[in-house]
Amino acid sequence: MSPQLVLLVNPAARGGRAVRLLGPVARRLRAGGADVSVIVGDSAPDALERACAAVAERPDALVAFGGDGLVHLAVQAVVGTDVPLGIIPAGTGNDIATALGVPRKDPMAAARVVLRGRSRLVDAARIQAGQADEVFAGVVCCGFDSRVNERANGLSWPPGMAKYLLATFQELRRFRPIPFRITLDDDEPIEREAMLVAVGNTSSYGAGMRVCPDAQPDDGLLDVMILSALSKAEFVRVFPSVYRGVHVAHEAVSVRRVRRVVLEAPDVVAYADGERIGPVPVTCEIQPGALRVIA
Incomplete structure (x- = not known):
């Protein structure tokens, strides 16, 4: 058949x-x-x-x-x-x-x-932000990267990735570190100024930016990458290393593996798999083996 x-x-x-x-x-x-x-x-x-x-x-x-x-x-x-x-x-x-x-x-x-x-089971993760309640397969971004997405979505030109490069330069001019409150599983909340926080079920977003380089889609965990506050000069210096995933060696970067994370911050919108979810606060929780994929 x-x-x-x-x-x-x-x-x-x-x-x-x-x-x-x-x-x-x-x-x-x-x-x-x-x-x-x-x-x-x-x-x-x-x-x-x-x-x-x-x-x-x-x-x-x-x-x-x-x-x-x-x-x-x-x-x-x-x-x-x-x-x-x-x-x-x-x-x-x-x-x-x-x-x-x-x-x-x-x-x-x-x-x-x-x-x-040939199919296999992989993890998915639920994301909740206000009235939004969806599932994602890749990466959630909150902070500088999501603000770039917001800015790029308002541009009608240039096309393709060039739009995101332009939005990156525009956002960088005005960006200030964001005060986050981050709750990992049942631990005490972390309060920290950060450039961005990424939550990865898989390793990359933005056409190859390996923001959570060791994230695996079938390990039953989410990788939470926190980039703490940096000067703009240092941020620009470190940024290209995300394409090789070596940014995680920087002293301002920390990575934790969790089943659930709650992110709170002012004036931040969460994006998942490149799609707008809604304003923070946002909760992400892994759903092991919830997705069957042909791979």
């Missing part, structure tokens, strides 16, 4: 350029013997509603064709079910796909991974 695959598509991935790959990918999946249906929502809520309805029909996989934002949406539909999540990376960052060993730059190779259908 042919595997039933539901392809969830973000037509805006890579500024709309990735949709040109949709036809070849769908043909490759069908040539491999799969019965493929395609979902394109009119909006994110509409896409999620359609994805949930499709998962309720118990296909062999829900396959996200897009970047980390679309994977985040697909996770909401499949988490806690036995329907596996497949990924065809077609976004700008594709960090979650990378963490799961899916070829991030070769959609046809990713399609072959989906056709093999």
Whole structure:
């Protein structure tokens, strides 16, 4: 019997350029013997509603064709079910796909991974901020990085990663360390001025920034990386080392592995998997083995 695959598509991935790959990918999946249906929502809520309805029909996989934002949406539909999540990376960052060993730059190779259908259980994590209650697979950011996201989302130009570089320079001019209150599991709260706090189920965000370099998606724990207050000059000096994950050796960086973390801070918005969740305070809690993925 042919595997039933539901392809969830973000037509805006890579500024709309990735949709040109949709036809070849769908043909490759069908040539491999799969019965493929395609979902394109009119909006994110509409896409999620359609994805949930499709998962309720118990296909062999829900396959996200897009970047980390679309994977985040697909996770909401499949988490806690036995329907596996497949990924065809077609976004700008594709960090979650990378963490799961899916070829991030070769959609046809990713399609072959989906056709093999080998799945495994990984962790997900619940994030709550005000009325928002979602699940994430990758990294939560709070602080300088999330403020850059807020700023970049307000820019219509330039496209792609250039928008985030511009937003980084703009935010750096006005940024001041943020007073955080951080509660790790049941320990006494930590009160500290910090540049940012990242909570990682996987290791990277922002197209390869290994902010939580040792985070593993199947260890039942979250990695909490705290970058304490630095001068702007030192921050700029240290920042490039995040791409190699060696920033964790800096004296201002601390990393803890926990099952639950509560972050409190003024004027900070949390982002998860690159998607806006809502204003802090925010609570993140691991859900071991809650997500089945094709990898």
